[in-house]
Amino acid sequence: VNLISSKASIGKNVKFGSFVIVHDNVTIGDDSVVESYCELGYSNGREKGPLHIGANAHVRSHSILYLGCSIGAGLVTGHHAVIRENSRIGKGFQLGSSSISMGELEVGDFVKTGSQVEIGQYSRVGSYVWIFINSMLCNDPRPPSDEVRGPDVDDFAIIGAGCTVFAGVRIGKDALVGGGSVLSVDVPDGQVAIGNPSKIVGPVSSIKMSDGTPAYPWRYRFHRGYPKDVVERWLREAEAMKRTSS
Amino acid sequence: VNLISSKASIGKNVKFGSFVIVHDNVTIGDDSVVESYCELGYSNGREKGPLHIGANAHVRSHSILYLGCSIGAGLVTGHHAVIRENSRIGKGFQLGSSSISMGELEVGDFVKTGSQVEIGQYSRVGSYVWIFINSMLCNDPRPPSDEVRGPDVDDFAIIGAGCTVFAGVRIGKDALVGGGSVLSVDVPDGQVAIGNPSKIVGPVSSIKMSDGTPAYPWRYRFHRGYPKDVVERWLREAEAMKRTSS
Amino acid sequence: VNLISSKASIGKNVKFGSFVIVHDNVTIGDDSVVESYCELGYSNGREKGPLHIGANAHVRSHSILYLGCSIGAGLVTGHHAVIRENSRIGKGFQLGSSSISMGELEVGDFVKTGSQVEIGQYSRVGSYVWIFINSMLCNDPRPPSDEVRGPDVDDFAIIGAGCTVFAGVRIGKDALVGGGSVLSVDVPDGQVAIGNPSKIVGPVSSIKMSDGTPAYPWRYRFHRGYPKDVVERWLREAEAMKRTSS
Numbered sequence: 001v002n003l004i005s006s007k008a009s010i011g012k013n014v015k016f017g018s019f020v021i022v023h024d025n026v027t028i029g030d031d032s033v034v035e036s037y038c039e040l041g042y043s044n045g046r047e048k049g050p051l052h053i054g055a056n057a058h059v060r061s062h063s064i065l066y067l068g069c070s071i072g073a074g075l076v077t078g079h080h081a082v083i084r085e086n087s088r089i090g091k092g093f094q095l096g097s098s099s100i101s102m103g104e105l106e107v108g109d110f111v112k113t114g115s116q117v118e119i120g121q122y123s124r125v126g127s128y129v130w131i132f133i134n135s136m137l138c139n140d141p142r143p144p145s146d147e148v149r150g151p152d153v154d155d156f157a158i159i160g161a162g163c164t165v166f167a168g169v170r171i172g173k174d175a176l177v178g179g180g181s182v183l184s185v186d187v188p189d190g191q192v193a194i195g196n197p198s199k200i201v202g203p204v205s206s207i208k209m210s211d212g213t214p215a216y217p218w219r220y221r222f223h224r225g226y227p228k229d230v231v232e233r234w235l236r237e238a239e240a241m242k243r244t245s246s
Numbered sequence: 247v248n249l250i251s252s253k254a255s256i257g258k259n260v261k262f263g264s265f266v267i268v269h270d271n272v273t274i275g276d277d278s279v280v281e282s283y284c285e286l287g288y289s290n291g292r293e294k295g296p297l298h299i300g301a302n303a304h305v306r307s308h309s310i311l312y313l314g315c316s317i318g319a320g321l322v323t324g325h326h327a328v329i330r331e332n333s334r335i336g337k338g339f340q341l342g343s344s345s346i347s348m349g350e351l352e353v354g355d356f357v358k359t360g361s362q363v364e365i366g367q368y369s370r371v372g373s374y375v376w377i378f379i380n381s382m383l384c385n386d387p388r389p390p391s392d393e394v395r396g397p398d399v400d401d402f403a404i405i406g407a408g409c410t411v412f413a414g415v416r417i418g419k420d421a422l423v424g425g426g427s428v429l430s431v432d433v434p435d436g437q438v439a440i441g442n443p444s445k446i447v448g449p450v451s452s453i454k455m456s457d458g459t460p461a462y463p464w465r466y467r468f469h470r471g472y473p474k475d476v477v478e479r480w481l482r483e484a485e486a487m488k489r490t491s492s
Numbered sequence: 493v494n495l496i497s498s499k500a501s502i503g504k505n506v507k508f509g510s511f512v513i514v515h516d517n518v519t520i521g522d523d524s525v526v527e528s529y530c531e532l533g534y535s536n537g538r539e540k541g542p543l544h545i546g547a548n549a550h551v552r553s554h555s556i557l558y559l560g561c562s563i564g565a566g567l568v569t570g571h572h573a574v575i576r577e578n579s580r581i582g583k584g585f586q587l588g589s590s591s592i593s594m595g596e597l598e599v600g601d602f603v604k605t606g607s608q609v610e611i612g613q614y615s616r617v618g619s620y621v622w623i624f625i626n627s628m629l630c631n632d633p634r635p636p637s638d639e640v641r642g643p644d645v646d647d648f649a650i651i652g653a654g655c656t657v658f659a660g661v662r663i664g665k666d667a668l669v670g671g672g673s674v675l676s677v678d679v680p681d682g683q684v685a686i687g688n689p690s691k692i693v694g695p696v697s698s699i700k701m702s703d704g705t706p707a708y709p710w711r712y713r714f715h716r717g718y719p720k721d722v723v724e725r726w727l728r729e730a731e732a733m734k735r736t737s738s
Contacts, residue, residue, distance in 0.1 A: 138407045142461040144468050161630045162656035164408035164426040180656040180674030182426030196442045196688045215634040222636050384653045388707040390714050410654035410672040428672030442688045
């Protein structure tokens with residue numbers, strides 16, 4: 001019992017669940033899965049173009065994707081996820097269950113979030129960023145206002161669970177925001193911020209795995225779910241790093 | 247494919263999405279939109295009356311509205327929103343995506359919330375109040391218990407993102423609760439509370455916009471989405487204020 | 493308009509809403525209710541067995557239950573709830589609206605959660621535990637990693653609203669984690685933790701109800717929703733306690 005618009009462009013080998021709605025002006029890439037109770041191509045009247053979903057997408061049940069978005073290959077959403085209008089989203093985006101991408105934003109490649117996350121409007125999120133459960137990127141320093149400004153999160157940054165990231169804050173490359181933080185200050189590259197209000201407490205290099213090896217940058221040790229060529233680049237980088245430091 | 251009860255009273259020019267359920271004893275005002283996968287008139291057996299939705303409502307997809315509620319004109323919900331039983335809700339209520347109004351509560355006119363908000367049972371929320379993303383109003387000081395008491399939020403108050411407001415707390419008129427606060431104390435009219443645990447840190451008048459003008463009370467500068475007569479009243483009030491202070 | 497697999501085993505007197513999907517390898521106990529837009533027996537390919545739901549279940553609308561779970565009698569979910577794969581869940585589990593049980597976990601009997609809660613993978617939750625709105629149990633101390641370890645929450649513990657519980661933390665029997673806490677330390681039996689970062693501040697016995705009687709252990713005073721034999725055991729225990737202390 002699906003309602004797929006004849007004006008939608010559906011790739012090869014796309015599988016639909018039941019009770020799915022696909023509106024006009026939606027493109028779905030090859031080998032994608034759109035589960036039950038999803039609505040693709042939702043319009044709130046503010047969209048500036050069609051919805052383009054790359055190949056190999058997996059949209060879990062009860063999710064809603066708006067018009068005006070360009071989403072790279074390999075999208076994965078949890079259940080009850082929402083991706084709002086006018087966003088440019090890279091490859092391999094994973095948005096957790098009940099998480100919301102509020103629209104008018106930019107997300108790089110291989111960004112992954114936990115559940116119940118909110119990426120506020122006008123956020124800029126780099127590539128290979130992690131945002132864990134129940135964290136949010138805010139955008140209004142003096143709410144309510146029209147002087148909104150999203151946070152700017154650089155590549156490989158990690159935002160722990162339950163964090164409130166204030167409007168306009170910059171989180172540097174390889175930086176780590178500890179769980180439960182309320183972040184109102186910028187975090188320099190490779191530094192750790194934690195607390196409410198958050199303070200910078202030192203470099204990520206001070207954090208070790210249980211065997212004593214460095215935990216960060218995480219890309220030197222954690223590779224699950226990333227493409228082979230990307231992982232090889234990370235391993236070469238790690239090797240070069242080791243040679244330099246020894 | 248909608249299931250609309252013949253015992254529901256549907257106004258003129260009401261538009262339905264698909265896979266919509268409307269139960270008995272539901273009234274929907276003229277010119278409303280009820281999107282796909284919504285269920286209106288849900289019963290948990292505790293409702294004390296029908297569900298009345300005023301004119302010009304816009305209920306976004308996957309939302310659930312319970313019996314026992316009277317909701318003024320201009321309701322807007324996000325996706326996956328829930329409004330539970332026995333609540334008296336004013337005009338212009340906006341409830342964000344994945345937000346929950348837990349029932350047995352009172353909400354004034356033009357109250358607006360972000361996503362993932364929870365308004366706990368027995369809360370009393372005045373008019374023109376803002377509750378931003380992921381904030382919650384709690385109601386049980388010694389959980390679990392039957393000695394529950396909702397917070398009391400006065401007109402024009404602002405609760406920032408990611409706040410936990412404890413049971414029975416009073417937030418005064420024009421008061422501001424900063425993002426990420428855990429609020430266990432009352433906030434006097436026009437004061438700012440922030441932190442975990444929150445402290446009162448001064449008057450809202452100390453906060454300025456980027457051009458140096460006062461940011462609060464916000465109604466003197468922010469008018470988007472409010473009726474013309476309301477905005478004119480605010481502007482007259484602002485003018486009178488200026489004359490008094492000069 | 494329901495899609496119920498002929499390979500599902502449906503008990504006596506089970507009621508379905510509309511637009512319900514029940515996949516293969518699902519058992520639903522007698523006298524259960526499965527509301528509209530629910531999907532039971534969802535597969536993400538990682539399940540290690542069927543989905544078994546005990547008698548008297550009440551699954552509220554828009555919820556998703558995965559294969560690989562064994563759930564005791566008396567399950568109640570809110571709306572938009574998700575219970576993921578390979579979990580052993582006891583009797584009387586109540587999971588709030590928009591809450592997520594992330595899978596690969598163990599939950600005892602009569603565990604109750606508020607809305608927007610997340611129980612992380614590999615968590616171990618005892619019996620008669622309360623987890624209030626918007627709280628989460630995390631599992632990765634150095635995210636992202638494969639060295640994950642869920643929290644361990646003992647019987648009768650209470651986790652207040654808006655708490656972030658770090659990976660591997662142990663919360664003792666009868667312990668209380670105050671609202672808004674960011675918990676990175678273990679909480680001994682019967683102790684109270686609060687704050688960000690949380691500290692142990694004393695025994696639960698110091699907290700009183702409004703009439704001056706002890707608030708905790710809560711099972712000596714709060715009985716709504718528990719079986720008669722369980723409540724009688726609690727009352728006998730309370731009586732014995734009183735005799736000992738006098």
